Amino acid sequence: MGEVTILKALLATAWLLCVPADQITDYSSTEEVAGSSRLVTCACENRPNCPGTCSGHWCFFTVVHGVQSRGCFEQAQYETCRTARIPGLHISCCNNKDLCNEDLTEPKVPEVKPPASETGPDSVIMLVAVPLLLLLIVAMATCALVLWLRSRKPHYKDDDDAAMMKIPAGADPNYGDIFDEFCTSGSGTGLPYLVQRTMARQISLVECVGKGRYGEVWRGTWTGESVAVKIFSSRDEQSWFRETEIYNTVQLRHDNILGFIASDMTSKNSSTQLWLITHFHELGSLYDFLQYSSLDPEGCLRMCLSVASGLVHLHTEILSTQGKPAIAHRDLKSRNILVKRNGQCCIADLGLAVIHSQNNDYLDVGNNPRVGTKRYMAPEVLDESIRVEVFESYKQTDIWALGLVLWEITRRTVVNGIVEEYRPPFFDVVPSDPSFEEMRKVVCVDQYRPSLHNRLCSHPILSTIAKVMKECWFQSPPARLTALRVRKTLSKLDQDADQSTEKLKQDV
CATH class of the missing domain: 1.10.510.10 (Transferase(Phosphotransferase) domain 1)
Structure with a gap:
């Protein structure tokens, strides 16, 4: 905290020395100051090019976070004495006698506790801990849901058993309740947007099943299911953006439209990869x-x-x-x-x-x-x-x-x-x-x-x-x-x- 205070003081002092006087405003002086055309001699310290005294229409005394300064204001700078509003800055002015600013001191201000909005160490801990705790709860609930859904899903000894299923028109036996449970029922198709942003970390790529000008298609596994991962080449990123936009804003869930799961970005070998994750169909195109x-x-x-x-x-x-x-x-x-x-x-x-x-x-x-x-x-x-x-x-x-x-x-x-x-x-x-x-x-x-x-x-x-x-x-x-x-x-x-x-x- 000491380093922060010193830094604030240095910044405020630099501001006071550099900003034109008509832009400085005073909040601490309680005297009503009247204008004057009489020149007075003022004490001068901690000011550039100041030999010890100076001559002006007003003498001022400032304290910026404990750093004191004295000097002269011209008549045109008189408003500075009444209107400064910078936290940690005190300005007092006088012109009743020569060297009158030698007698000016910083008024005692009662100690005020920082408002609750300021982030002290405890506040920072709370701001970090609460979202992390909520995130942990959501993650645990999601895992529990996945495990529960997988326990409900039928398992088949081999492909012949799967082929004996009564498949509804257009359904694919590779996909059970998990997609229906996770998929949104709103205007978009696929998983909720925030879940999509984590998909690339949850998928294991198994084998490349296709290549083209667009990039590559891989078979991956996610929650025990095979999924198709279309990895777009950098020159075809507009196609990725377009498909992502359409699938996430348009209701396209239909037996004869490829089932969309998620769209995500991931980094590999210091480059960004654009992924489109869909249902996997082993018979290919x-x-x-x-x-x-x-x-x-x-x-x-x-x-x-x-x-x-x-x-x-x-x-x-x-x-x-x-x-x-x-x-x-x-x-x-x-x-x-x-x-x-x-x-x-x-x-x-x-x-x-x-x-x-x-x-x-x-x-x-x-x-x-x-x-x-x-x-x-x-x-x-x-x-x-x-x-x-x-x-x-x-x-x-x-x-x-x-x-x-x-x-x-x-x-x-x-x-x-x-x-x-x-x-x-x-x-x-x-x-x-x-x-x-x-x-x-x-x-x-x-x-x-x-x-x-x-x-x-x-x-x-x-x-x-x-x-x-x-x-x-x-x-x-x-x-x-x-x-x-x-x-x-x-x-x-x-x-x-x-x-x-x-x-x-x-x-x-």
Whole structure:
């Protein structure tokens, strides 16, 4: 405390010596001082360039935290004697006789205890201890909740036991009550924000399962569950910010949208890493799945319908207390769709998403400099005729890409013992990494569309899907189907297929 007092005294003294006199105010002098034009000789000490006496209109005596000083004021500085308001500073003035300030002394001030607001050692201890105690209580309660939830969760001896579960539509057996208990019920999706800020310290990274221009995807473990950790590269940080913003402010919990858990930053090797933590699906992306798997027509329909359902949820604005604005994906492709264990799909990667609320009349396109994937770009994007100020335009580009994804799925569907190898859209007319100009020529100038194998026409499910994808590829954006129309068509097809299967069982 002694060092603090000395420091205050030095600062106050320096202030008094340096600040212009008309800016100093006095609070301790109780005399009413009258103006005077008469010069008096004053005692002078502890002042710069002061030989012992000086001449002025006023003599002053100051005490700054025990440091005394005497000197002269000019007539213009008279207000200084009455108006100083600096704690620890005392100023008294006189001009009734020469050297009158030699007789001035500091008045005795009764001892006043510091107010309760001042932070003494005890106060500091309380300020630190109370939040720490509360934090400890919250941490213990959270741990107890996690342990309790884990005790309620069923365990399976092996994957066959898990496969025998009755899985609700779209649910994934890797995730039990813990996510539902922790996930917020407000407008956002995932864990509460403050919990998200600690996620990186709770996750153990196990293996890298994917790499790309965006960064890496790792399988990690958290509270005994596998989770996906998408680690963004520094050049793609805007995508991380965009996905974090959307997931934390928009209600996106849907069977066919990738389940979000948390978003966090962590430091590794003196650099900051941006993490997006989501549900983990071991079958990987639709692109990966189609490389090594083929489908029957019913499995093809299930996949196509689930992608369309996810896109409908994105495109639809929901007006309610827990509603959501409409969202256009802008980078829909098989690499950004994940395959779940029940054969359905979920849409991922919202780093380029556009948000629109008709109710609040706003369009938020974000500020991500990244563009979508050229191979999946619609004609109006390639020829730059898209109306960027109209939200419907972005939805129409999603429909174009949806048609290409349906084409990829149907290629890998077995009909009459025939199935084609996986190939990306336009594989037969552009190189593996096509340029913007190459895609523009093929799609806009030549108006080329992916070819459809004859076998699709021989099956009622695939022939209908083929018709749908053609109506997603119209050159004119308004002529294309909406996501809702695609879902309704495929839903009816699914119902008809179920009825046909049931009738066949009854006949047998």
